[in-house]
Amino acid sequence: MQRITEQRRVLLEELQATKRHPTADELYETVRCRLPNISLGTVYRNLDLLVRSGSIRKLDKAGGQARYDADLSEHLHVRCLHCGAIADLPDDGALKLEIPLPVIPSYAITRYRLEFEGTCPGCSAGTT
Amino acid sequence: MQRITEQRRVLLEELQATKRHPTADELYETVRCRLPNISLGTVYRNLDLLVRSGSIRKLDKAGGQARYDADLSEHLHVRCLHCGAIADLPDDGALKLEIPLPVIPSYAITRYRLEFEGTCPGCSAGTT
DNA sequence: AATGCTATTAATAATGATTATCGATACTGA
């Protein structure tokens, strides 16, 4: 039985309250304002539970920290190659991508991962 | 000045000789047949050099081991969600995906990552 | 052939994000 603990609820609230896509330890810092005694392990454990119950999405990345998103609507992301920040792509018509799943004999292809990469406004300002 | 050491040459040869997409430690095991004294650090270091010189491609994945590919032609991959193995998608016409890079004011989007996921023949056989 | 210079090596320690462990605590339902 999955209880709705204070930690879990606050974590979800804080993630839902932001349009950024925070990492586990960014969330840890945020949540500590409301729950000063929460531990980082608890953050990771609850994020994982929330991902598995389908309440949030995990945007992971090799060699870096995973980021989390409470926006469950279909949308794509851009990741900044310099600072790692993730932004939502506006879903304004133009980007209605229809990617057909390839069919290969005896290989069950079930889904795909698509993510854009580039340089965010903040980082290109710094590079001037 | 970048030397062509025995280790670097053998590593590249072995990677070019396979159609699988081995991890660093799989390559380590393979290369050890020819160079028994090579160390895993050397494998990682040289793979990184080869990636940066554009001789091979790195197919990384959050929470797992990266895999490497010496096939530089444009092609897509499927990753098995169970065993982590990567296969090439046959580039037979049907899958000529044209993914336009989205345009967002002040965000320089330069490329995308696209990878398919599913269950490979070996793993779906085991699941029967 | 000897010298100096730098790239590379093998071995090993360190890193960093995440996960596991564990004893204590807090719910929950009979």
Next chain:
DNA sequence: TCAGTATCGATAATCATTATTAATAGCATT
């Protein structure tokens, strides 16, 4: 109330990868 279990905070362990380091090897110049 009490047993059973989910969760907690604290901390140790994991695992892939990267950094460090002392030793070696290869090239260029004498």
